Amino acid sequence: MQFIDLNKQYLRYKERIDGAISASLSSSSFILGKEVNTLESRLAEYVGCKYCLTVANGTDALHIAEIAMGIDSNCNVILPSYTWVSTAETIEMLGAEIRFADIDKETFNIDPEHVKKLLDANTKLIIGVSIFGQTCELEELQKIADQAQINFLEDGAQSFGAMIGNIKSCSYADISTTSFFPSKPLGCYGDGGAIFTNNVEIYNKCKLLARHGQDDNKVFQIAGFNSRLDAIQAAVLNVKLDYIDEEIQLRQDVASFYKDKFSAHTDEIIVPHIKNNMISAYAQYTIQFLDSGLPEFVKKYLHESGIPSVTYYTPPVHMHPAYSKHSSTLNVTEKLSSRTLSLPFHPFMTQEEVEFISSSVIKALELFTE
Ligand SMILES: Cc1ncc(COP(=O)(O)O)c(C=O)c1O
Incomplete structure (x- = not known):
């Protein structure tokens, strides 16, 4: 028995997935291109958010989003400890102070009351992880962030497709991220991730960062990353998103x-x-x-x-x-x-x-x- 039976899923969609991969191979367009553009529009539409940027994995999605939000060694960030290490790792890499918040004993999600206690004038970001697939308290956490005039990020690596009322995971926070690691609710056949936001400036900053800091005129405006979703992975996700x-x-x-x-x-x-x-x-x-x-x-x-x-x-x-x-x-x-x-x-x-x-x-x- 498999813990998560990905083969069973593959066999269900085999004809379409094989067809999509084969079409990608025939087009020989492996980096960015039509499949990636289509996927980004469809993902944004699915969650109900203006902008989606696909990147190489969910950890990069966090890292890039956090740089775009200005996280650096001069601030602190509140996040749960009950999470996969990526949520903390990217903040540590940026040199910010981590303030770990406790979780709710029923949902395992970050406790907004503890978040309020940890806030101070140096807090720049609150990260809520939607753990095991249930969204964290998006509305409450966004409200706390708005009142403090700071940003809120939903780490939706485990919750793509989840809902809170009529709100979909990855659509509500100032910025949201997800992972397409194979075993995630929407998984590809390798690594992949995405960033979602309604803020065009943040989207443009993330895009610049994920593409070596290079703008549309080929000028390197800032130092950045090489963080792209492969076209083949996008083709797989374009099939899986239908289901x-x-x-x-x-x-x-x-x-x-x-x-x-x-x-x-x-x-x-x-x-x-x-x-x-x-x-x-x-x-x-x-x-x-x-x-x-x-x-x-x-x-x-x-x-x-x-x-x-x-x-x-x-x-x-x-x-x-x-x-x-x-x-x-x-x-x-x-x-x-x-x-x-x-x-x-x-x-x-x-x-x-x-x-x-x-x-x-x-x-x-x-x-x-x-
Ligand atoms: C909560 C959480 N955040 C971030 C990530 C990182 O995603 P990736 O493995 O695609 O880098 C994961 C993956 O397990 C995760 O569970």
Whole structure:
């Protein structure tokens, strides 16, 4: 069994994906060009945002967006520690002070109340990560940033296709980024990423940065990056984008199969808490155990039964040597990081697979308490 079965998805769209790759090869247009332009317009339209710039990966998307927002060693940036390292790494690389904020104990997303406490006159940016596919509190975080007259960035690497009310992930913050890493909700067949904004000046700055700092007249205005999405990856994404809404719906179905199966075990397991007005892209299906000894025990039992599972962000970013100088007391983050387990999850899982995985988890629980 695969943790995320990308082959099953490929086989479903094989004819169209093979056709799109083959057409790209025949055109011999490998860098930028029609597929990339089409994808950028379609992505912007899909999320409901004016501008989209594709780049080489989600880490570059963050890095470039942060430079465009003027992040440097003279400021501090508030972000969660419960995230993939890229969110913190790019800020560290820019020399800014990192202020790690704690997370909500139900959603794993950054806690706006803690963000307010960390703000000071030197804060230039708040980053909310839409973790495991559920958007962070976009409206509340943007409001906090607006009041402080600073910027808000949504790291939507895990949440493309997710919604909060009528708002799509990657459309609302001053600037948003995503990743097209293969296992993400919208993944390509290599590395890829994108930046979204409604602000033309920020868009132009990001574009300049991502293209070696070179303007349309071939003049190098600033030092920049070589950060482009390959045309072949854009061709793959142009096919996959047609199916994202259907896949998001299928993800809701798989999540509700899991929820049903665990419904008799709410004393031991907390299933993902998706807020009323939210639709998660379920990049991961992450359960919490009330007993901190359970994740490792269950993981081992699942492994022996041929079921892969992963514990994410243990330890969280602020506990790694590269980031420990940014001292932080993050009670919820530290507690949750030793309590979770992510189970196999993708849109094309069958009820039988969910049944097998969940009954194996429940069996492990029984063995643990014996
Ligand atoms: C929250 C988050 N931010 C950023 C990234 C970086 O994306 P990429 O791997 O495309 O650089 C990831 C990828 O795992 C992520 O999960």
